[in-house]
Amino acid sequence: MEHLLAPAALDRLFWLGGAWLVLCVAWTAACLWVAEDAEDILGKAMPWHLGFVVAGSVFLFISFMWGIATTPLFWLVFLAGLILYTITRDRKAPSQERIFSVHFLRKSLLAIADKLGVGESVKKVMNKSPGELLSSKTESTVVLLKKDGTPIEGQTGSLDRAASKAVQKVRDLFQQAIAAGATDVHFEPKSGEEVAVRCRVDGVMQNMTVLWAAEGRSSVSALKVLADMDIAERRRPQDGTFAVLFKGRKFDVRAASGPTNFGEKMALRLLDSDGNIVKQGLEGIGMSQSVTKQMQQIIHQPHGMLIVCGPTGSGKTTTLYTALGEIDVFSRNIVTIEDPIEYRLENISQTAVNVAADLTFAKILRSTLRQDPDVILVGEVRDKETAEIAMQAALTGHFVFTTLHANDSATTVTRLLDIGIDSTLIQSAVSAVLAQRLVRVLCKRCKEAFTPPLEFLQKLGVPAGQQLTLYKETGCPKCMETGYKGRTGIHELLVFNNEIRDLLVGRPSIQEIRATGRKAGMKTLKQSGLQKTVAGITSLNEVMRVAK
Numbered sequence: 052m053e054h055l056l057a058p059a060a061l062d063r064l065f066w067l068g069g070a071w072l073v074l075c076v077a078w079t080a081a082c083l084w085v086a087e088d089a090e091d092i093l094g095k096a097m098p099w100h101l102g103f104v105v106a107g108s109v110f111l112f113i114s115f116m117w118g119i120a121t122t123p124l125f126w127l128v129f130l131a132g133l134i135l136y137t138i139t140r141d142r143k144a145p146s147q148e149r150i151f152s153v154h155f156l157r158k159s160l161l162a163i164a165d166k167l168g169v170g171e172s173v174k175k176v177m178n179k180s181p182g183e184l185l186s187s188k189t190e191s192t193v194v195l196l197k198k199d200g201t202p203i204e205g206q207t208g209s210l211d212r213a214a215s216k217a218v219q220k221v222r223d224l225f226q227q228a229i230a231a232g233a234t235d236v237h238f239e240p241k242s243g244e245e246v247a248v249r250c251r252v253d254g255v256m257q258n259m260t261v262l263w264a265a266e267g268r269s270s271v272s273a274l275k276v277l278a279d280m281d282i283a284e285r286r287r288p289q290d291g292t293f294a295v296l297f298k299g300r301k302f303d304v305r306a307a308s309g310p311t312n313f314g315e316k317m318a319l320r321l322l323d324s325d326g327n328i329v330k331q332g333l334e335g336i337g338m339s340q341s342v343t344k345q346m347q348q349i350i351h352q353p354h355g356m357l358i359v360c361g362p363t364g365s366g367k368t369t370t371l372y373t374a375l376g377e378i379d380v381f382s383r384n385i386v387t388i389e390d391p392i393e394y395r396l397e398n399i400s401q402t403a404v405n406v407a408a409d410l411t412f413a414k415i416l417r418s419t420l421r422q423d424p425d426v427i428l429v430g431e432v433r434d435k436e437t438a439e440i441a442m443q444a445a446l447t448g449h450f451v452f453t454t455l456h457a458n459d460s461a462t463t464v465t466r467l468l469d470i471g472i473d474s475t476l477i478q479s480a481v482s483a484v485l486a487q488r489l490v491r492v493l494c495k496r497c498k499e500a501f502t503p504p505l506e507f508l509q510k511l512g513v514p515a516g517q518q519l520t521l522y523k524e525t526g527c528p529k530c531m532e533t534g535y536k537g538r539t540g541i542h543e544l545l546v547f548n549n550e551i552r553d554l555l556v557g558r559p560s561i562q563e564i565r566a567t568g569r570k571a572g573m574k575t576l577k578q579s580g581l582q583k584t585v586a587g588i589t590s591l592n593e594v595m596r597v598a599k
Contacts, residue, residue, distance in 0.1 A: 255491075323394075
């Protein structure tokens with residue numbers, strides 16, 4: 052008895068007993084995890100789940116019969132079993148689900164950092180290149196410009212510490228957003244004295260960071276000063292504009308603020324004023340060769356109207372600008388009416404709508420017709436008056452480009468009829484309707500090939516026996532774990548031929564217009580998306596999300 056109560060024996064008993072208890076808990080957790088994981092990854096829990104249960108039961112029996120001195124041996128057996136299972140499941144797991152990978156290590160470190168409250172700092176360090184980490188230069192490369200083109204104070208330390216810190220925070224957020232390819236940045240007050248900062252990348256909102264209430268309010272105030280808003284007014288919506296310079300590129304920013312139940316929200320839209328995407332041409336925005344050829348024939352007509360339709364943020368204005376780029380600006384007089392002007396184009400007269408000055412689309416359009424234009428771009432048809440003036444212009448020797456909010460090309464026709472446009476005017480004026488959506492492009496680094504089911508291939512019309520490889524999204528640090536990098540367009544072009552015009556004599560249904568268009572060779576939005584899926588540009592999930 053005295054031998055058992057000796058300090059060395061008690062110490063050994065304490066450590067072996069602790070190791071035995073920890074091993075029992077780890078074994079229980081491993082059994083539960085293996086049962087669930089094997090079912091998801093391997094399609095069946097057996098025999099792995101059974102193997103872990105039997106091994107643990109044997110260990111408990113042996114430790115009961117021969118004591119807990121056998122614990123170290125079973126620790127080795129337990130770890131070897133876990134490693135063997137992990138290697139086996141990683142061979143069949145998708146790349147983003149593998150445990151022995153850099154992706155899993157990165158995700159685990161970020162999860163631990165989030166629990167410790169340093170997730171954002173760790174994420175910034177992990178997103179930097181080795182050169183950036185070794186460099187001592189931390190100054191932001193963003194310059195904030197007011198509406199008149201002058202830099203805001205505080206970027207050179209001319210303001211007090213709090214104001215300068217707010218300006219620096221705004222610059223850092225813009226640098227992060229532009230580097231990620233964001234088109235919008237939102238400052239959203241939340242309960243609990245927090246302001247969430249989110250950005251829209253490739254059409255999908257993503258979290259950037261969370262600011263404390265004081266830091267969030269000071270950042271919003273700095274933005275309101277930039278946009279020439281009243282910083283004392285927080286109860287009424289306001290809007291304004293300013294600019295951001297980043298590595299030689301200039302972005303025009305449209306700011307809009309408004310009250311919420313937790314405070315003032317600020318939404319910022321970033322516009323690449325240099326119009327780099329416009330310079331790529333119609334094929335550069337994702338148009339197929341057949342649609343591009345038809346579009347080039349349409350936009351070079353001496354008169355007529357092209358309507359581009361789609362929801363907000365589907366790239367309608369970008370498509371119109373790109374179409375204008377196909378026209379010789381030196382031999383033709385091109386005038387645009389926009390709200391607001393999104394891209395600055397050379398040798399083209401651009402006018403912005405100003406409701407405060409009573410300059411509406413309709414009024415500017417009337418005056419524009421007296422300026423001898425050849426081509427007119429009307430930013431958006433919002434009412435019957437603007438639509439009628441634009442169509443009458445299309446009948447009197449002008450070519451008119453415009454946009455309309457509608458789901459597809461067939462719906463556009465019925466929408467015009469609904470707002471009161473006479474069917475004979477639509478017949479005579481409209482040359483074509485282009486419906487479009489933006490789909491995200493699969494990340495080239497991490498996209499994963501797979502063979503679709505036979506039933507799906509039959510629906511696509513693929514001949515029996517022919518193999519077809521498609522790709523799906525996975526996720527990697529380069530694409531911010533989304534599986535996508537960049538966007539491209541899918542298009543549906545309805546050309547107004549004699550059959551379509553004959554339909555408009557009565558009150559055609561959407562189904563009749565769509566069927567007539569498809570008979571003439573029109574590819575629907577979903578068909579256009581499937582073509583890009585087969586080409587490995589995007590995924591089935593993305594096409595189904597955008598073109599339902």
